[in-house]
Amino acid sequence: MTLSALVRKQRLIVLISLGLIVLTAIISMGVGYSSLSFNRLIPVLSGHGTFKEDFVLFSVRLPRILITLLSGMALALSGSILQSITRNDLADPGIIGINSGAGVAIAVFFLYFPVKVGSYVYMLPLVAFLGALITAILIYIFSYSRSRGLDPTRLILVGVGFSLALSGIMIVIISSAERSKVDFIAKWIAGNIWGTDWPFIWALLPWLILLIPFTLFKSRQLNLLNLSEASAIGVGVHLDRERLLLIVVAVAAAASAVSVTGGIAFIGLLAPHIAKALVGPRNQLFIPVAVLLGGWLLLLADTVGRNLVDPDGLPAGVMVSLIGVPYFAYLLLKK
Template sequence: MTLNSLIRKQRLILVVLFALIVITAVASMGIGYSKLSFNRLIPVLFGHGTFKEDFVLFSIRLPRIIITLLSGMALALAGSILQSVTRNDLADPGIIGINSGAGVAIAIFFLYVPLKVGSFVYVIPLVAFIGALITAGLIYVFAYSRTRGLDPIRLVLVGVGFSMALSGIMIVILSSAERTKVDFISKWIAGNIWGTDWPFIWALLPWLLILIPFTLFKARKLNLLSLSEESAISVGLKLERERLVLIVTAVAASASAVSVTGGIAFVGLMAPHIAKALVGQRNQLFIPVAVLLGGLLLLFADTIGRNLVDPDGVPAGIMVSLIGGPYFIYLLLKK
């Protein structure tokens, strides 16, 4: 398939995905523990609803929908970058321990650092970023070989090992914490969408507004990094510098998402794979598709999960894992 036909196909797929996101968002607005009639959605959106309708839509449903959508996009972006940089189709921030590093940092900060409620919303993504960055740095050091460079298989194995170790550290931290604070961390671990208010949107949105355009700007470099190290060096690419910058970008995207949604895995694994199957391996083509797919996957999982069991539902992280777990096993067997 020629490049022009791939571009036309990508644009069509983006339109379809956008339409599916709108349909899922509308369904999510209408269904839930507090019912909101679908024929009342447009009047309520334009300010003609009752106090109860306004509260349900603007204070509960709409912020959660936007947060879930943005977080899914960020996780898909992180997964896309990691898979290209490491040349490993199994790379995902949730699987290789980066999300766990963010979780441990959030747990320590939440339990032991006194902070005003108003500042917490905006500081927590930075805390998650620091924890995830330290974890990613350690994983990179242990997976790197002077003779072979960054070993893709070793990266996943080291990452899984770090994820297990950090899970053990989290248990130790929780065992000495207050009951009320333990409940919050437990929900975070399960991938429960907890940041469901407008300030969390304003805390997350700037990260995506910077990271998505920056990644697309670096798409050509990502294409080169997807090749062998020898090929990348032969065309003059400063390999280690570009790899480091893009890994930091992936860590920032992942940390910003999990800081408000909890420990959610597999979105960053599945979305890039599906996108590549649809439009091919070029990063400038599949990353926009993967970003919308990630938002759609997490939004769909959260919409289904929160309506399965009243009143709290099933955490989105568990719903995604029910789909992503078998998919991960399939990839392991295939590769």
């Protein structure tokens, strides 16, 4: 298929993805523990709702929808970058330990560094970023060799090892914490969407506004890194510098998401794979599709999960894992 035909196909898929997001958001606004009839959505959105309707929609449903959507986009962006950098289709921030690193940092910060409520919301992404970045640097160091460069298979194995080790550290931290705070950490590990107020949206949104355009700007370098080291070096790409820069971007995207949604894995695995199957491996084409699909997948998982079991539902992380684990096993066997 020619490039112009792929671009037309990508635009169509982007429109379909946006339509799916809008449709799922409308369903999510109307269903839940306190139902809100669909014929009342437009009047409530236009400011003609009752106090109860306004509270349900603007204080409960809409912030959760936006947080879930933005977090899914960030996780998909992170997975897309990691898969291109490592040339490994199994790369995902949740699988290779980056989310676990962010989780340990958040747990330590939450338990031992009391701060004011107003600044707490905006410090969480920074704390998660620091923890995830340290983890990513260690994984990179253990996966890199001077003779062969970055070994994609070794990176996955090292990342899984770090993920298990950090999970053990999390258990040790939990065992010494207060019961009320343990409940929060347990929900975070399960991938329960907890940051469902408007301040969390304003804390997360600037990261995406910066990271998505920057990643698209770097799409040519990602294309070259996805081919081979020899090809990248041949056209003058500074491998180590570009890799480290893009790893920082991937870590920042994942950390900003999991700081408010908990330890959700597999979105960064599923969304890029689906996007590549639809529009091909060029990063400038599949990344916008993957970002939208990631947002839609997490929104769909949360919408289904919170209405599946009364009263609290199933965490979005559990719902995503029900699909992600079999798919990861399939890819592992295939590779």
